[in-house]
Amino acid sequence: MIDVKLLRTDLPAVVSNLERRGFSLDTEWYTQQENTRKVLQIKLEDLRRQRNEGSKKVGQIKSQGASPTDLSIHLDHLAQIDQNLEITQKTFRTLEEALDAFYLTVPNLIDADVPDGMDSSQNRELRRVGTLPHYPFTVRDHVAIGEKLGGMSFSEASRIVGTRFVVLKGFLAQLQRALINFMLDIHVQEHGYEEVYVPHLVNRDSLIGTGQLPKFESELFKIAKSADWYLIPTAEVPVTNLARDRIFSRDELPCQWVAHTPCYRSEAGSYGKDLKGMIRQHQFEKVELVCVTTPDRSNDMLERLTAHAEAILAKLELPYRIMLLCAGDTGFGSAKTYDLEVWLPGQNDYREISSCSNFREFQARRMHARWRKGPKDKPEWVHTLNGSALAVGRTLIALLENRQDEGGKISIPEALRPYLGGISHLPEELIRPNQVI
């Protein structure tokens, strides 16, 4: 949620900032509601004051043993106030609910150093890392590699559930598991994150907290059994909500958490996009970094977090580029986002494999996540950040496509070999099924 006070005091600044995203704020509606709110609230609070004072007096009158007529006159007067109060309260509540609902649909303010632009074509490429591979043969995409190697089955998945799922078997399943462990270990051991295991179902409040609701319900899978349980679309939701309703002391911050979870997305509205293969699935594995920090450090933390995601790509020797998203392409709750895009030879293009964002106070307001500088100080909002490091399914694709040879073998980057029993190439039997005699 953006700062309500800022809306009240400097509406033009908010409007022009949000225009950079292509979001147009209904100023006429808002101004009118807000002005009414102010008048109504003053009136309401005054009526409540009168009632409180009147009620107190009843107690005094009674204890002083005043005449019954005095008392009934006073009670009549109070009844009138109450009647007025009830009407005012009803109107005020309706108004406030409308305003609250409105606030939840307003995106975050964009950082000043985010470039202008309305869509991904105007994202700014900051740099490229790694050299693109050249092949003296026709490259296969990951689907073709999967077919050749075996162990990647879309047809079986579709029989089990439907489209946009995959079954991985044998060394491909093991490769995915190796990647997860590899990423977690690096973040814990080299980058100083605390590993957390979290629920894969979350309630409405958590999704409102991180900003997926109320606006993006269609992208979520809802559990039929419960009124407000959803499958997580990213570990960001349960992990960031660890900060919900908390007041951190200075020395507890920053919190740096890493979690591996599956992610479930309905991908409504992406029909026809990336239909083939593992690029866009209803279920995929991801290792997510989440940071809760003091405001003065959040700029720095975004750079660090992004560097931590890059470190994984670098260790896996995958070529990538780093993009600074333009205002129009930056997500609803984010003030500034870097995307890491990995090179996919099968697509002859870079594709998103990580997205690292600074949410500043936006999620903290929704979650009531605060911190206190010193014991005497007022609580302030924390800043929250998160980034994928990395999307595991796409990492697996990237490895298959970038490290294939003509015969269809995949070379394993040095850094990953300890996680695969030391082998240098796939396919090789990593762990043989027991022979039953």
Add this chain to the structure above:
RNA sequence: GGAGAGAUGGCUGAGUGGUCGAAAGCGCUCCCCUGCUAAGGGAGUAAGGGUGAUUAAGCCCUUCGAGGGUUCGAAUCCCUCUCUCUCCGCCA
């Protein structure tokens, strides 16, 4: 799934209709005392919001899990829901 108990400030925990935004203790902050250490004394210490010159003072409103009800008045009485704990059952 069955039975019971509970939800109060940073924490523990009192509080069954007005004098309660809330005792006491712990923690924390400041001050005093004590030549180290240990200990002692005093004061302060919830959050959100409105108004105010929108980071003043002041005044005011709201909040004792959430929502509704009774009442002139609710932390306190009634109803619904959520969550937590204990015991039994079931279970990876």
